[in-house]
Amino acid sequence: MTTKDTQIEKLTIRPARKADFPILVDFLAKLALHVADSPPLTLREEERKHLQDNLADALVNDDKLLIVAELSKSGVVGMGYIHILRSQGLWEQDGDQELQTAVIDDTWVEPAFRQQGIFGAILCKLISFAEDRGLQDLILEYAASNKEAKATWTRLGFETTGVRAAASTATVKKKLAKCP
């Protein structure tokens, strides 16, 4: 656990607890709406349960770490998550060596508390988690339309390594011209 004094409130960066789940599910819902650039919507009850189950797994799985940022007066105002993705290599030459990748996901800081270094403090813990496991590379995905995420990740040294593209079947058929 890390604590430091911000301008008016004490910031604590700590692993999530079960009692945090309701607010973390709210953050995940806000994140989904933010990424989709959607007006407010209500989360289905089954999805709320599903998200809580995923969060619960992060508390008991050694390959996962869920971190929250808590302010002394305002309470929990941010979250960040890292997990280790394990896979077997494709190539005979690599032998039985397991590949491990550190993936960052589910990052949220409440709007009123942004650009004060809160996510940077969360990220320090996520980095330690990866480095403690001998992993030096971090990967993550964000929507190209998410300008805030792009600005933050670029500032923090992340470089684009791939592009996810989307098109309607009608558009692609028009381009191909030869589809029946």
Ligand SMILES: CC(C)(COP(=O)(O)OP(=O)(O)OC[C@H]1O[C@@H](n2cnc3c(N)ncnc32)[C@H](O)[C@@H]1OP(=O)(O)O)[C@@H](O)C(=O)NCCC(=O)NCCS
């Ligand atoms: C992305 C997000 C988590 C950043 O949280 P934050 O607490 O504001 O981030 P920090 O204050 O720790 O900033 C980290 C660095 O990014 C920079 N940064 C943060 N937001 C920025 C913005 N909107 N524009 C430009 N730079 C920005 C900061 O200046 C800082 O760099 P510095 O140390 O040189 O000052 C927050 O904006 C957020 O919750 N956005 C909505 C959810 C989201 O898009 N999540 C990412 C999905 S992949």
